[in-house]
Amino acid sequence: MEHMTAEARPASPPLTERQEARRRRILHASAQLASRGGFEAVQMREVAEAAGVALGTLYRYFPSKVHLLVATMQDQLQHMHGTLRKRPPAGDDAAERVADTLMRAFRAMQREPHLADAMVRALTFADRSVSPEVDTVSRLTTAIILDAMGLEHPTLEQLSAVRVIEHTWHSALITWLSGRASIAQVKIDIETVCRLIDLTEPDPAP
Amino acid sequence: MEHMTAEARPASPPLTERQEARRRRILHASAQLASRGGFEAVQMREVAEAAGVALGTLYRYFPSKVHLLVATMQDQLQHMHGTLRKRPPAGDDAAERVADTLMRAFRAMQREPHLADAMVRALTFADRSVSPEVDTVSRLTTAIILDAMGLEHPTLEQLSAVRVIEHTWHSALITWLSGRASIAQVKIDIETVCRLIDLTEPDPAP
DNA sequence: GTCCGGTCTATAACTTGTTCTAGATTAGCG
DNA sequence: CGCTAATCTAGAACAAGTTATAGACCGGAC
Numbered sequence A, B: 001m002e003h004m005t006a007e008a009r010p011a012s013p014p015l016t017e018r019q020e021a022r023r024r025r026i027l028h029a030s031a032q033l034a035s036r037g038g039f040e041a042v043q044m045r046e047v048a049e050a051a052g053v054a055l056g057t058l059y060r061y062f063p064s065k066v067h068l069l070v071a072t073m074q075d076q077l078q079h080m081h082g083t084l085r086k087r088p089p090a091g092d093d094a095a096e097r098v099a100d101t102l103m104r105a106f107r108a109m110q111r112e113p114h115l116a117d118a119m120v121r122a123l124t125f126a127d128r129s130v131s132p133e134v135d136t137v138s139r140l141t142t143a144i145i146l147d148a149m150g151l152e153h154p155t156l157e158q159l160s161a162v163r164v165i166e167h168t169w170h171s172a173l174i175t176w177l178s179g180r181a182s183i184a185q186v187k188i189d190i191e192t193v194c195r196l197i198d199l200t201e202p203d204p205a206p
Numbered sequence C: 001g002t003c004c005g006g007t008c009t010a011t012a013a014c015t016t017g018t019t020c021t022a023g024a025t026t027a028g029c030g
Numbered sequence D: 001c002g003c004t005a006a007t008c009t010a011g012a013a014c015a016a017g018t019t020a021t022a023g024a025c026c027g028g029a030c
Helices: A017-035 A044-051 A055-061 A065-086 A094-111 A113-125 A128-149 A156-177 A183-199 B017-035 B044-051 B055-061 B065-086 B094-111 B113-125 B128-149 B156-177 B183-199
Strands: none
Touching: A017 A044, A017 A055, A017 A065, A017 A113, A044 A055, A044 A065, A065 A094, A065 A113, A065 A128, A094 A113, A094 A128, A094 A156, A094 A183, A113 A156, A113 B113, A128 A156, A156 A183, A156 B156, A156 B183, A183 B156, A183 B183, B017 B044, B017 B055, B017 B065, B017 B113, B044 B055, B044 B065, B065 B094, B065 B113, B065 B128, B094 B113, B094 B128, B094 B156, B094 B183, B113 B156, B128 B156, B156 B183
């Protein structure tokens, strides 16, 4: 496992201290506003005001509302990845541990449903211009799942299973957020898809 | 199997002929515009003009852009359901047939990627106010998958598998539409998730 | 310190989804 | 036919994302 939890910005010019602070204020304001009204409550003018920057500056840091919310999700995911690592999931086999981890993440979302709404809606609404950022989020999610499986060198088959688990995770979240599925239903879906993991683990002989 | 392919409008007052025609013109215009530039090319003023109705009328028929595009998807799905029924999928077991069917649907989307983009983005972006319509689309998709499986009375376990397959289908489509996954990758994901079906079919003894 | 290019602020303007209004048209009904 | 309520039209108006502009400010080169 690599240890770059908090760093994923290979980007262009290294930000000055004031700039880093601005960026942080913006992300904080974004999360704050999202925690109340969800996606639509994150209004660019309000984010700018709450963060104490001009609207143009906000757009310099995040070229669109979707970019901003995806970056917010990146931020939150990194926190969560750290948190999850501290208490590794219980469970005998990999499938259980992954389901356990995702349910833990799901409970975190239940605590801030509006924030979850804003982030997930932005994630799935993102078009090609946001692909790099969305990809970063996806890699973070993959890392979390692989951590839960406890694998150093997953096979191609296992990576496929992880992809499908991620698909299910995102889509199930959406159905929950839009009120079309209950918490129990999401739990079942997660547990169902996690059985795919067993399929890829032909238990190593008696 | 029931035969209500083209009917799913239990709604309030039965539309007059002219109204039905308007509705159809609107959906046609929507699909037309979507086929060019995708989600953002479907602009309400343009749809209204192309359909030859006033903007206010468009909003009376479809209370938002997302409603309109979800209805467009409903329309397209019904066509596809009909088409798919004519030539049932080849394949020995249920998993193969479902994967086959979904890949056929996927190829249809590849022929109109912009239209697919508009419809799928609307579907996942829809909030609670569109739940009933999104649910209808979901039921249609479920029906298509169950048809492919060839089941009259699926078990609860099988229904769970179908749910997960649907999740994967939607999410994989999104990653493809936003350029983060190749066609080949989507194929693998579909085939991977379809293996869940085998898990629910403890083959009925010799 | 002074100067310069890039950054930030404040604000207006533009775009597109959505709502509203006033008047014309239509459908159903006696 | 003539009436009435609902519907439709044309167009203005509003909301929020995004872009553009002009000037103030900051940080590094000299």
